[in-house]
Amino acid sequence: MRGILSAAGYVPYRRLDRADINRFFGTGGGKGTRAVASHDEDTSTLGVEAARLALRARPGLALGAVWFATSTPAYLDKTNATVLHAALRLPSSVPAFDFGGALRSGTGALQTALTNSGSVLVVSADTRDGLATSADESIGGDAAAAIVIGDDGQAGDVIAEWLGSGSATDEFVDRWRIPGEQRSKLWEERFGETRYLALGREAWERALKEVGLAGDEIDQVVVTGMHTRAGKALVRHLGLRDGALHDDLSGTVGQSGTAHPGLVLAAVLEDEAARFAQLGAGRVIALVHLADGADVFVFRTTDALGSFDPARAISDQVRDGAPVTYGKYLSWRNMVEVEPPRRPEPQRVSSSAAWRSEAWKFGFVGSRDRTSGAVHLPPARVSMKGGATDDMEPLPMSDAEGTVVTFTVDRMVFSPSPPVVFAVVDFDGGGRFPVELTDVDDGELAIGDRVEMTFRRLFTADGIHDYFWKAKPVRKERKGEDAQ
Amino acid sequence: MSSHGIRDRVAIVGMGCTTFGEQWDKGLDDLIVDAAQETFESAGLTKDKVDAYWFGTAQSGMSGITLARPLQLENKPVTRVENYCATGAEALRAAAYAVASGAYDVAMALGAEKVKDGGYQGLNSNNPPNDGTGRTLTAAAMFSMVAPAYAAKYGIDEEQMTDVLATISSKNHYNGARNRRAQFRKEVSKETICASPRVAGGLGVFDCAGVADGAAAAIVVRAEDAHHYTDTPLYIKGLSFVAGTGSGLIDPDYDYTHFPECEAAALDAYRQAGVTDPRRQLALAEVHDCFTPTELVLMEDLGFAARGNAWKEVLAGTFALDGDLPVNPDGGLKSFGHPVGASGLRMFFECWLQLRQEAPPERQIDTDRTLALTHNLGGYPGEMVSFVSVVGTELG
Numbered sequence: 001m002r003g004i005l006s007a008a009g010y011v012p013y014r015r016l017d018r019a020d021i022n023r024f025f026g027t028g029g030g031k032g033t034r035a036v037a038s039h040d041e042d043t044s045t046l047g048v049e050a051a052r053l054a055l056r057a058r059p060g061l062a063l064g065a066v067w068f069a070t071s072t073p074a075y076l077d078k079t080n081a082t083v084l085h086a087a088l089r090l091p092s093s094v095p096a097f098d099f100g101g102a103l104r105s106g107t108g109a110l111q112t113a114l115t116n117s118g119s120v121l122v123v124s125a126d127t128r129d130g131l132a133t134s135a136d137e138s139i140g141g142d143a144a145a146a147i148v149i150g151d152d153g154q155a156g157d158v159i160a161e162w163l164g165s166g167s168a169t170d171e172f173v174d175r176w177r178i179p180g181e182q183r184s185k186l187w188e189e190r191f192g193e194t195r196y197l198a199l200g201r202e203a204w205e206r207a208l209k210e211v212g213l214a215g216d217e218i219d220q221v222v223v224t225g226m227h228t229r230a231g232k233a234l235v236r237h238l239g240l241r242d243g244a245l246h247d248d249l250s251g252t253v254g255q256s257g258t259a260h261p262g263l264v265l266a267a268v269l270e271d272e273a274a275r276f277a278q279l280g281a282g283r284v285i286a287l288v289h290l291a292d293g294a295d296v297f298v299f300r301t302t303d304a305l306g307s308f309d310p311a312r313a314i315s316d317q318v319r320d321g322a323p324v325t326y327g328k329y330l331s332w333r334n335m336v337e338v339e340p341p342r343r344p345e346p347q348r349v350s351s352s353a354a355w356r357s358e359a360w361k362f363g364f365v366g367s368r369d370r371t372s373g374a375v376h377l378p379p380a381r382v383s384m385k386g387g388a389t390d391d392m393e394p395l396p397m398s399d400a401e402g403t404v405v406t407f408t409v410d411r412m413v414f415s416p417s418p419p420v421v422f423a424v425v426d427f428d429g430g431g432r433f434p435v436e437l438t439d440v441d442d443g444e445l446a447i448g449d450r451v452e453m454t455f456r457r458l459f460t461a462d463g464i465h466d467y468f469w470k471a472k473p474v475r476k477e478r479k480g481e482d483a484q
Numbered sequence: 485m486s487s488h489g490i491r492d493r494v495a496i497v498g499m500g501c502t503t504f505g506e507q508w509d510k511g512l513d514d515l516i517v518d519a520a521q522e523t524f525e526s527a528g529l530t531k532d533k534v535d536a537y538w539f540g541t542a543q544s545g546m547s548g549i550t551l552a553r554p555l556q557l558e559n560k561p562v563t564r565v566e567n568y569c570a571t572g573a574e575a576l577r578a579a580a581y582a583v584a585s586g587a588y589d590v591a592m593a594l595g596a597e598k599v600k601d602g603g604y605q606g607l608n609s610n611n612p613p614n615d616g617t618g619r620t621l622t623a624a625a626m627f628s629m630v631a632p633a634y635a636a637k638y639g640i641d642e643e644q645m646t647d648v649l650a651t652i653s654s655k656n657h658y659n660g661a662r663n664r665r666a667q668f669r670k671e672v673s674k675e676t677i678c679a680s681p682r683v684a685g686g687l688g689v690f691d692c693a694g695v696a697d698g699a700a701a702a703i704v705v706r707a708e709d710a711h712h713y714t715d716t717p718l719y720i721k722g723l724s725f726v727a728g729t730g731s732g733l734i735d736p737d738y739d740y741t742h743f744p745e746c747e748a749a750a751l752d753a754y755r756q757a758g759v760t761d762p763r764r765q766l767a768l769a770e771v772h773d774c775f776t777p778t779e780l781v782l783m784e785d786l787g788f789a790a791r792g793n794a795w796k797e798v799l800a801g802t803f804a805l806d807g808d809l810p811v812n813p814d815g816g817l818k819s820f821g822h823p824v825g826a827s828g829l830r831m832f833f834e835c836w837l838q839l840r841q842e843a844p845p846e847r848q849i850d851t852d853r854t855l856a857l858t859h860n861l862g863g864y865p866g867e868m869v870s871f872v873s874v875v876g877t878e879l880g
Contacts, residue, residue, distance in 0.1 A: 344608050349616035357615040377734050378617065384731035406633050406740055408685035410625035412606060422621055424629065424740075432736045434619060434866075447632075458616065466616035 003158035003299060005061060005119060006148040007266035008053035008310060010046055011253050011317040012037045013439040013472070014324035018138045024326050028133025034254030036324050037142035039332040039417040040438055040456040040470065043070040043125035044080045046144035046259075048087040048455040051123050054146035054266075055088065056311035056399070060155035061148060063090060064118030069099035069106040070125050071258045074457070074465055076100075076179070083467060084123060086362030087455050089396060103175075103226060104291040106258040110147060111295065114162050119150030126257035128226075129182050129333055136184055139228055141254020145262025159308045160269060160285065160299040166207025168199040169293035175226060182334070189229060196230035196290045201237050203294035207286070211298045215239025218298070219283040220268050222246045224260040225290030234288070246271070252318045261289040265297075267314040269305065274313070276306045320475045322441070332417065343414040348462035359394065364453055364469045366431060367392035375431030395431070397453070401474060402427040404449045409442060416459060425451055425471055439472040450474040487724065489756030490584040492879050495710035495717035496702050498527025501833040504698035504821035505667040512544050512598040513554035519699035519826075520555055520594060527703040527713050531555055534703065535588035537562040540575030540595035541825035543610060551594060566825075568862020569772065570725070571595060572700065573828025573871040577723045580704050589705060595830075596699035597823035607695055607824065623774065624692055626864035628685025630777040633740035638792040646686075648795045649776040650674040653690045655804050656773060656812050660819025662805075662847040667694045667821030691776040696821025700829035702836075707879065716840045718832075721855065721874040722756030724749040732866025745870040746785040746861055754787070757874035759855065762787045763809055766874075767853035768838050770831035772861045773816040783811070786859060786872070810849050813838060828871065831858035839877045854878045 014036040021029030037046060047068055055061060066088070068081035081096035090096070099105040106124035113120040128140025152158055174192035177184040186192075200223075208214065215238050223231045223238075228250065235245060246268050249260075256263055265287050272283060287297045330336040359365040360378045367379030369392055374385040377397065382389050407423035421437040423445065437445065438456055451471040458466040500522025502515055510518075524530060537560055539551035548562030567574040572595030579591035602608055606622060619626075635645040654674050660666040672690060680688035703713075710717035728745040732738040750762075759765050769786065773779035783794035788809055789802070797803065803811035814820050814834040817827060835856035837843040860871040 343604055343606070343622075346616075346620060347611070347613075350613035353613060353615040357617065361615050361617050375734075384729060384735060405736075406629045408621075408625045408628045409682075410621050410684045412622045412624060412683050413620055420621065420625070422619075422625060426736050430736070432734050432738075434733055447636075468617045 001152045001158055001161050002114065002150070003161040004147055004269065005150045005154050005156070005158055006054045006058035007269050008050055008057060008146050009263040009266040009314040009317070010050035010053060010144045011035045011314060011321070012041055012046065012142050013321055014038060015321040016324055016326065016329050020326040021133060021138060025133045028138065030138045032251035033321070034138065034141040035143055035256070035321065036329055036332070037127050038438060040458060042074040042457050042465070043072050043127055043144070044074045044083045045455050045457055045467065046142065047123040047125040047146070048084050050125065050144035050146040051084055051088055051121060053311040054121070054148055057309060058148065058155060061119060062154070063094050063121050065094060066090060066096045066121040066123065067099055067109045067113065068096070068123045069109045069258050071101060071103050071105070072127050073098065073100055083362065086358055089359070089363040089365065102292065103257050104293070104295070107261050107289045107291070107295040110149070110262065110297065111165055113149035114165065119148060119154050122147045122149060122262070124259040124262045126259045128254065128257050131183050132330065132335060134183070139250065139255050141256045143253055143256035143259045143263050145259050145266055147262050147265065157304040158302055159305040160301050163284070163298040163300055164207060164210035165298065166203045166205070166210055166296040167293060168202040168206070170195060170199055192227045193230040193233060196225065196227050196294065197233050197237070199294040200230070200234040200288060200290055203296045204238055204288065207296035207298055213284065213298070216241045217284060218244055218286045220244060220246045220272070221286045221288065222248055222264040222268060223288045223290070224248055224255065224264055226255050226257060227290055228255060230290055234290070249318070261287055263314065269308070270310045270313045270315065272301050273305050273308045273310065281305060328417070341412055341414055341418055343412060345414055346459050346461055346466070348464045349466045351464070361468055363396060364398040366395045366397050368395045373430065377431055377433040397427060397431060398469065400427045400429060400431070401450055401452045402471070404445060404447055404451060406447060407445055421445060423451070423471065435469070435471045437472060438470040445473070487752055487756060489722050490580060491721050491756055491758070492719050493584045493707055494580045494704050494720045495707045496720070496832065496836065496875070497705050497710050497713035497717050498523050498703040499701065499833050499836045500526055501665055501700040501830055502698050503665045504696040504823055504830070506600050507697040508600065510697065512596060515596050515598065515697060515699035516551060516554045516594065519596065519701045523592065523701040523703055529590070529703070529713070531557060534590050534592045536560065536579070536582055536591045538575040538578045538591065538593045539564045540566070540571040540593065540828070541597055542566055542568065542571045544596060544598045544825065568869050569774065569824050570828055570860035570862045570869050570871040571825040572830070573858065573860045573873065574725070576702055576704070576829060576832060577725060577871070580720050580723060583704050583706055589709065590703060592701060592703050593829060594699065594701035595826040595828060597825040598697050599695050599823060600697050605695070622684060623864065624684035624687055627775040627778055628687045629740050630781055630865055631686055634777065634781060637739065637741050638795070640795060646678055647674070648780060648798050649691055650677040651798050652773070652776045652779050653677045653818060656816040656818035659805055659813050659847060660815025662844060663815050663820060666815045666819050667696045668815070668819045687775060693774045693817035694819070694821040696823050698821060698823035698826045698830070700826045700833050702829055702832055716877065718836055718839060718875045718877060719879055721758070721876050722753040724752035724756065724872045725869070727869045728863065728867055730867035738866055740865050742781055743785050743861065743865060743868060743870065745868050746782060746859065746872070749870040749872040750786045753872040753874050757855070759874055762857065765853060766809055766855050766857050767851045768810045768813055768835065768849055769857040769859065770814065770834050771811055771816070771859040773812055773818050774822065779811070779816070782859065786857065805847060805849070813843070813847055813849060828858070828860045831860070832875065835875050839875070
């Protein structure tokens, strides 16, 4: 049986209140919030975070490939999936490929993985931009999704069986963006709506025929796509039962483009897993994505979903977000350039030096002295305790949590978003690392706070992104508080 | 540490020091020539009589040519040294050892830094190409972590700690106001210090040393030759240097309330110099007060106060100009300014003035003690170099 072995979404910490746009400009905006990637996040780092969560929920998975789809790649020419590959510490025998450019590339990668063999980690991520007050600015959202496709027996069975798919493809210009441009442009909305409604119905019929089910036999349906009006119209033509339509996260996260089908699919599976005792297995889930045609996927949940334990559910991430001011949002997206601290900008990273320290820089792998047990971050050859030489074992630390020993706020140092909050962190199980914090507000941090590691982009110089790890406050404890 | 030291074998017989500050009208060459001229005159000799030169600069130039060209030193061995903020002290250490070895009769150490041409505030480092995973924090941020750690360890509340640090800053400004070569020559009240804008952690503008252009120099000879040049030489009693392993940054045992590199350097220098009770034997100490918490912690690392007591001694005025052990009577880095390559030698310059009773009357220390200490550090808590010297006016 082939299907989904694991699934996770990553929603960045910050939320823009859409009403803030209107409050500032007197126009634009809307209701609800959209997710906002931090100044130190791009589609590759978002993808890493989603993939880490998917793999953590299903330990022991042996991946055959990692595919990465985005319409807002951090690099062109150079593969971005190799950044994920390095951060996930995958062996070199696992190929890493990009599916680039189009909003349809996420569902394209998913469909290709389903019809492929072996286990494939399909990661999709987008950061959605639009000019100030535009509809795209409001309806867009930043997020990533990671779906592991494979067969039964891969560190457990599939949690959702793939029943079949249906597609409809057409060439028309509804939304477009020239390479290098930050904003998308749109044709008259009604034209796209007409096309997407027809294509969506066509793909839906094909998929239902393929799986031999009627619309009212589908238990949960999600419809995604940047043309939200077409999506809403299509829902009325799918013949669904009451209550079958799942929240598409547009009111909280926003439409995250390439990532959105995977994100909402993961959210549906997490909800099904959370209510498994009540709902049981055998539930049919359909995913519809409208982009240059329509793609429909149909899955059926299995008994294995009952033991599926998400590392951090999307619903928790949505709940745990914190606001970002509209001004900060505009500066993070380079829509407004704000005065930086008068300090030199960082120099570009040395490619060869970065390659030599790949395990440390991308994987956050330190070393432990076999004799004294002393943890070295970064890894070292000569031990700081006892002086043993070349007697260290690699020590992956990216999933370790730690405690803030002391911290400071640097208001002078160069940063894309000053000030820099910096802490000395002692990790559980040993090891200390002085590290920059992120997703934290000035004044929020205290000595003794718990932190975890997150993969980020520190800066970009000469077009080379400097990827490394930062620490962020652990916020999952709130889940426990709610339960009490 | 097994150093033999060169106690009483080498003497400083001439010194010079430029004004420190924002010297927009002087380039590095001007600063070098000014400091060298004053030093040659002080020792009563010419450049040709100096057999070898050590030139300290952190970032203002490379190689001995940076010194040989402006001074037009013909066929002289000139070595450029760099050791973070202890660069100037390192130049003197090398020159003193060269003379003690017998390789040369007369050697000069000159430190200079032109930092104000960079266009940015503060000090800026030029790192070699790297993998982009290193810390990029300012020194102020790294040192700002010392104050809360010290306060927590010894149960000092925030208000008291602020008062302690302001006392240090205010003291150094008081001293600097009596120094015509200092960058900041104004007394500053504790109220003004406390109200200054924060730059990193709890540190405000007045907790940070001034960044300045400047140069300072010394000429050293064998002790037995010293009286050919001056009646009042300064004898080198001890020179110690420690380059840290950097493991304090990643060692969970390090608590940010002391600098082990400085403790080790001080113990070594005291042993070389035969100093057993620095608090009562030293006439003055010139220490590396890059930030106010640094000076506080150094009072303990250098053995001037018991662990956990320096803050009380600061409040009691022990280290004030008229205190039991005046610290930074020339204003320190805080007020004199910090041209990185020159600062180590600038500290010797104040010892030169004070021990020879040549300081201006308004800051001349009235004491019968004959020893003085200079201390430099460079780097950050957990990863620093440290230099400690003891000099004195008497042999034996």
